[in-house]
Amino acid sequence: MEALETTEIMKYLPHRYPFLLIDRVTSLEPGVELNAIKNVTANEPIFTGHFPQFPVFPGVLILEAMAQCCAVYTFRELGGYPSDETLYLLVGIDNARFKKQVIPGDQIKLRVVHQKTRRGISKFDATAMVDGNLCSSAEIIIAKNEIEL
Numbered sequence: 001m002e003a004l005e006t007t008e009i010m011k012y013l014p015h016r017y018p019f020l021l022i023d024r025v026t027s028l029e030p031g032v033e034l035n036a037i038k039n040v041t042a043n044e045p046i047f048t049g050h051f052p053q054f055p056v057f058p059g060v061l062i063l064e065a066m067a068q069c070c071a072v073y074t075f076r077e078l079g080g081y082p083s084d085e086t087l088y089l090l091v092g093i094d095n096a097r098f099k100k101q102v103i104p105g106d107q108i109k110l111r112v113v114h115q116k117t118r119r120g121i122s123k124f125d126a127t128a129m130v131d132g133n134l135c136s137s138a139e140i141i142i143a144k145n146e147i148e149l
Contacts, residue, residue, distance in 0.1 A: 001029055002028045012076070020068070021068055040106045056102065057106070057108075062098075063090075064090070066124075067140050070140050077114075091142060092139075100136075109128070109130070111126065
C-alpha cells in the first residue's frame, strides 16, 4: 500500500491548478485499486459561478477526479512515469450516479478499482464518498493516447 503526495501525483498527470483534482493518493494496491482524496475548499474558482448562493461542487468534476485517479493508477501499473508524448484520456463513463451534494469543506474520498485492460483501454469501478456516504459512482474508461508532436 503506497501513498503519493501532490508533487508526486503531478509527475503522472499533466493537470495543474485549478484542474488537478487529486490532493493525495492515500493508498495504491498494484493490480487492485487506488484510493485518493480531494479537499473541496470555498476558494475554488468553480464556486464563483456554481452556484454563488449555494456552492455545489460539480458532479462532472467528481467524475474527472475519478478519471485522474485511473490515469495515476495505470501509469503506476506500467512501472514508470509518462513521457511527453503519452497521455491517458477519459473515453467513457457508464452508469454515473450522483447521490449526495458535495459542498465546500467536504473531503471527497475517491476509490477506483481496476476491472480490466485490453489494447491500451482500461476500465474501472469508481466511487466518491464524503463522511462515509456515497456521493457518486461510475464506471470509468480511459485509453492510452500517443501524441504526435
